[in-house]
Amino acid sequence: MTEDFSPTARRRRLSAELADLREKHRQPDGRKTTSADVARALDWQRSKLSRIETNQWKRPSQRDVRDLLDYYGVTDETYRSYPLDLVKEGREKAWWTEVEDLYGSTDYIGLEAIAQQVRTWQYLVPGLFQTRDYAAAIVVGSGDIRDPEEVERRVEARMTRQKILERTNPLQVWAIVDESVIRKPVGGRAVQRSQLQHLLDLTQAKHLTLQVMRDSAGAHPGMGGPFSILDFGAGERSIVHLEHRTESLLLELPQKTDRYGWQFQHISAAAASPAETVDYLKEVLHDL
Template sequence: MPEEYTAYIGFEAEARTVRNYESLFVPGLAQTEGYARAVIKGVLPTASQEDVERRVQARIERQAVLTKPSPLQLWAIMDEAAVRRMVGGREVMAEQARHLSRLAEEPHVTLQLIPFAKGAHAGMTGSFVHMDFPDVQDPELVYVDTPAGDLFLESETEMRRYKSMFEHLQAVALDPSDSAELLDTVCAGQSD
């Protein structure tokens, strides 16, 4: 695994709260194995099968933070494109939609969708993850994965900007119950 990715996994394992906005993907912490495999193959078309499987396994193992005794608080906001894009085929997407529906029922998980009808919004500039930690001495951080490399941001100015962006996304997104209804509609459509 790339050094930045292993650093990210370490931060995520220690975090108290993760606020994740995704414009094109289901967040890694909410991906099924089939979806993760299809995404990794699509994003890394020259990766060996061994590398793909290693990355899939790492992604699935990361999800243990959601089932530990004091689970990570996850607030994930996705653009509708993330659940509509046919990644891996209908069966994979139907399984992914059902998994998201189950995950949304967990008390420590909040899922919101931004429907296409909302038009332009603050998240269109790209995905990001904002983390805070149980120890107040640990600074909050924002992680941005870009084609030019992974960025870890920690300045107060950057934290304010990304917190504000996430608040705008929360406001434009459907509330969790309406998001669940849209997800059910997507799931029904994937099953046809």
Template sequence: MDLARGARERGWWEQYKGVFTGAYVGLEAEASSINTFEPLVIPGLLQTPAYTAELTRASLVRDPAEIDKHVEARMRRQEILRRPNPPRYWAVIDEAAPLRPVGDAEVMRGQLRKLIDTHPLEHVTIQVMPMSAGPHIGLWGQFVILGFPNPADRNVVYVETPTDGLYLEEPEHLERYTLMMQRLVADALGADASIAYLSKLIDRL
């Protein structure tokens, strides 16, 4: 809670109060590692502006200015992956996410290219969980595990909800979600195979 309060005091996200709720963006900005599983859509830190705009419209936001504000806020979030000493980012994405049409074919091609373009980055790893894996432990839903540079700061698991989110810090919760992430990483396609799959998917669009 002290970390969240400190982050809010100096956060750029204060100007996006109508977009962000809770302390998540502040915690994300302080994190040294971000491990996430996303079963339905491309994770926010990897989205293109066009993809984000389509998702925002799907959430029943109709005002063009409000849509632009959501897109701008998400792009600002992504700056943490381009800053000096960025967090170690590891995302496992269910195959349903890149297969789900969001916008037209050009929007999806742009989104898939952005995922592929992260491959040379040493601090970013993307894996795709194939449909052929069948039932897997990630079917419980989306989650993020945030780690922090200060050993005294306990990791936090964030589970998103339509209105805000859940923040889990108890040791048993952290252990459970850490084991889930490890299993997802083991069961998903490797990083190189995932990029090869995404490249083939672009050709099919």
């Protein structure tokens, strides 16, 4: 599935389209149209327009979009059909809606599906790089999940997520992991060996980058905890994802996301290079 066919991507694009229309719209006196102008004219709360323009809606409304198009003076039926089609497609259900009961929120999965790049610093093998057996061992090892059916559903969801690495325009992933990730026999020696071989295989792909933070690096900016940065391309703000045991947090304000971008650069500089990482993986595999 490419970005073009993701319901999440459709909603995001629709929000951007409507925000752009307001930015270009002018009041009779020539000044730029504000959110307050729109809210007053349509008898809406300003928070409603804010949710629409920032893609905070769950199911876009045809009526709301028509009202906005009318207010902005969009009368050409060919042009009107584009955002209205986005409404229909944005209301479709993505595959991850079927596992919302497992995660509570699948916002990150939806954003990951439309991102151009993910930069991640982890104390585990990143979910997109995990083998099925490693993923199962992680789920079971958490101690929170004992139902075999739920374990299987979570593992299957993780495997489905990995399909974005195989699409025509694959997700770019730059992952840095702590050395303990490589040394720890999660699931036993056989699972560890299979996972390390899988990581070696992944390093051959041009759109995937892997680095290991060796213990010898000493103190570094990543010691504060793991995080992921989702990049969406020129003109779109990056989003930072922080995952905790009971909840996850998405950060969008530039003053916060820029800090994590700086951290990632310095973590990468302190870690073994991609070439050194390949040599290290081979060394560990040889010793197993």
